[in-house]
Amino acid sequence: MNKVVLIIQREYMVRVKKKSFIVMIFVVPGLILAMSGAIALIAKNSGQLSSQQQVLVKDESGIFAGKFHNVNNIKFETTGQSVSSVEKSIKKDENITLLKIAKDYKAADSVAIFSTKKPAIALTSELEKQLNDIAENDALIKHHIDTAILRSTKSNISLNTIDITDTGDKKSSVGAAAGVGIACAILIYLSLFIYGAQVMRGVIEEKTSRVVEVIVSSVKPFQLMLGKIIGVGLVGLTQFFAWIVLSIVASKIVGSSFSSPQSSMVGLLSALKTIQFSYILGVFIFYFLTGYLLYSALFAAVGSAVDSETETQQFMFPITLPLLFTYVLSVSVLFQAPDSSLAVWLSIIPFTAPVAMMVRIPFGGVAPWQLGLSMFMMVAGFLFATWVAARIYRVGILMYGKKASYKELAKWFFYKE
Amino acid sequence: MLSIRNIVKQYAGHTALSDVSLEVESGQIFGLLGPNGAGKTSLIRIINQITAPDSGEVYFDGVKLNQSHIDRIGYLPEERGLYKKMEIGEQMIYLARLKGLSRDEAIKRLKYWFEKLEMQSWWNKKIEELSKGMQQKAQFVATILHEPDLIILDEPFSGFDPVNAEIIKDEILELNRKGATILFSTHRMESVEELCNSIALLNKSQKILDGKVRDIKNSYRNATYLVEYTGEKLLFNGSQPFTLVEEKQTDDANVIKIKLTDGVSSNDVLQYLIPKTSINMLQEVIPTMNEIFIEKVNQKPALS
Known part of the structure; x- marks a missing residue:
């Protein structure tokens, strides 16, 4: 057993010391930070103009003049000057815009704005809104309709969802749960692939460099396989841990620099708060570990059966298929119906459970027996997969220059110890 | 040291070892010979416990091979x-x-060996930065560093230049003098005659010959001699105490290969020849291991 620890140590250290590992640790949270920063910036600045805008209104219809109200950065001013004389002052100051309304404003092309640069969408949409409001009001008054009564008939309802739990009703957010679920599914899908492939590449490296023959004269092939799988798995956990720590730090920085209480941001944050993160994190780590153990054992068996990475295709396909299948379902069907029987079954079958369960968990509808059965199946699944993989692995790593077929893998499986 | 008894190993479709038994005595340099595919590597893997035989047993110092022996073997x-x-x-x-x-x-032992084999400057180098010969040297050190009682070397000299091959050969002999038993697999016969005390010859999954090198060679002696003489070419009429196998003429001498008649010694041949010509040399033709190897391998047809 001591020798397995040595192997774990080597597999871990070799990968952690790599430049690419250290780069990845900082690049991924860096990207998240940059993206969330960019989103926050866009959210903050869209709908706002960067500088004070002056709009000169030349109204020939007489309906609009004086009825505009100033908003945030837009100031309205009625002018009687001719268009040509206003154009001169516009040319001097790019923040001045002329709004010209023809006598018959309902005719085509009767309303126009003049400016030296392309006007911001925020400006044009504000102008359009006010123009329509004024015109509407004018029409209503002309037809003797009380605008106050009309306004009171309008409603603005947004739906709140409440979860009924033992501890009392609380506000939940379907949108946030779906977001977190899909994010978890993507993360677990990617990490099973990335770290499983690392195990496979490690096995191929040992096989092609022939170092495996020296190693297995000191340890049993199973110990080597186990040591490699655990070592790479610990690298994965280290990476997650580093990302979580850095992400918390990063989000603190982002949070404090965009602390202006934007209503949409506050809503998003409070929605996220309805999700039990520590519970999800615990489940995530369980499914990452068991899913990783299951898939990496299979990846190791594939690595042992080939002589180079290019030959892995035919064996990779059946392994990646269930993962890919669940992943595609997750981002399309599962998150819309997380408690459907399809979702329940997929979250119990070990090959599909890591992805499917991570989609379901944030919605909170997973019955304890489902979670228990699924976890039991995961453990049973990875033990079985490791057993099968080890039997192929021990023969495969010593077979050079022979292209293995499925028939051959089956034969290896039945070889005596 | 090592007792291999009735080992059978079959892979799907072919037999790698069929009923092979061997005795390797302690302190020997034992040559495991055979053409490619004879089953040498399969046997070595069984001794290393990389694979297990289908039937038969291996005893290490009288004890059935088990995990505790792994640290006593260098491979x-x-x-x-x-x-x-x-x-x-x-x-x-x-x-x-x-x-x-x-x-x-x-670390202590590595320092010793790196100094001895002049590898000190390599310590922080990656393997891919070393030449092939340097990698081989490093791997040799890795094989023997834990001072194993049994050292198994599979084609140890392949990949070495003559200078380094000589260095490695000397190290092997020194380790042997210090008490290590060496099992040495090769198909290069000249190194066998130089190094090995005993050999076993495998062919087509079977052991076809084993024993001490000296005994084997003696058993292959067949009273054949080379005689070199100067002077007139001799003519033989059948009254001589040998039969002529081959006759050759060089620039300044004649060489004949002769097979002695039963009961005749080399002295009798000299007594017969000396009055007739001037003898430069008389030498017994002892078959080389290479010749024995080729003869034995060709003799036994495939058995499967």
Whole structure:
């Protein structure tokens, strides 16, 4: 057993010391930070103009003049000057815009704005809104309709969802749960692939460099396989841990620099708060570990059966298929119906459970027996997969220059110890 | 030291070893010979407990082979290789620790060997930065660092230039003098005659010959001699005490290969020839291991 620890140590250290590992640790949270920063910036600045805008209104219809109200950065001013004389002052100051309304404003092309640069969408949409409001009001008054009564008939309802739990009703957010679920599914899908492939590449490296023959004269092939799988798995956990720590730090920085209480941001944050993160994190780590153990054992068996990475295709396909299948379902069907029987079954079958369960968990509808059965199946699944993989692995790593077929893998499986 | 009894190993469709038995005595340099595919590597893997035989047993110092013996064996496989991206010093320590050495002990011994084989400057180099010959040297050190009682070398000289091959050969002999038993697999016969006390010859999964090199060679002596003489070419009429096998003429001498008649000694031949011509040399023709090897391998047709 001591020798397995040595192997774990080597597999871990070799990968952690790599430049690419250290780069990845900082690049991924860096990207998240940059993206969330960019989103926050866009959210903050869209709908706002960067500088004070002056709009000169030349109204020939007489309906609009004086009825505009100033908003945030837009100031309205009625002018009687001719268009040509206003154009001169516009040319001097790019923040001045002329709004010209023809006598018959309902005719085509009767309303126009003049400016030296392309006007911001925020400006044009504000102008359009006010123009329509004024015109509407004018029409209503002309037809003797009380605008106050009309306004009171309008409603603005947004739906709140409440979860009924033992501890009392609380506000939940379907949108946030779906977001977190899909994010978890993507993360677990990617990490099973990335770290499983690392195990496979490690096995191929040992096989092609022939170092495996020296190693297995000191340890049993199973110990080597186990040591490699655990070592790479610990690298994965280290990476997650580093990302979580850095992400918390990063989000603190982002949070404090965009602390202006934007209503949409506050809503998003409070929605996220309805999700039990520590519970999800615990489940995530369980499914990452068991899913990783299951898939990496299979990846190791594939690595042992080939002589180079290019030959892995035919064996990779059946392994990646269930993962890919669940992943595609997750981002399309599962998150819309997380408690459907399809979702329940997929979250119990070990090959599909890591992805499917991570989609379901944030919605909170997973019955304890489902979670228990699924976890039991995961453990049973990875033990079985490791057993099968080890039997192929021990023969495969010593077979050079022979292209293995499925028939051959089956034969290896039945070889005596 | 090593007693191999009735080993059978079958892979799907073919037999790698059929009922092979061998005795390797302690302190020997034992040559395991045979053409490619004879089953040498299969046998070595069984001794290393990399694979298990279908039937038969291996005894190590009288005890049935088990996990505790792994640390007492050093194995240099024919297919060499180390982790390419790993630094050589760290890698040697790792391999030694897998064989049960402590880190400190491994470093101490590595320092000794690196100095002895003039490898000190390589410590922090990655394997991929070393030449093929240097990698082989490093791997040889890794094989013997834990001071195994049994050293198994599969084609140890392949990949070495003559200078380094000589250095490695001397190290092998020294280790042997210090008490290590050496099992040496090869198909290069000249190194066998130089180094081995005993051999076993495998062909087509079966042992077809084994014993001490001297005994085997003696048993293949067939009273054949080479005689070189100067002067007139001799004519033989049948009254001579030997039969003529071959006759050759060089620039200044004649060489004949003769087979002695039963009961005749080399002295009798000299007595017969000396009055007739002037003898430069008389030498017994002892078959080389190479000749015995080829003869034995060709003699036995395939058995499957």
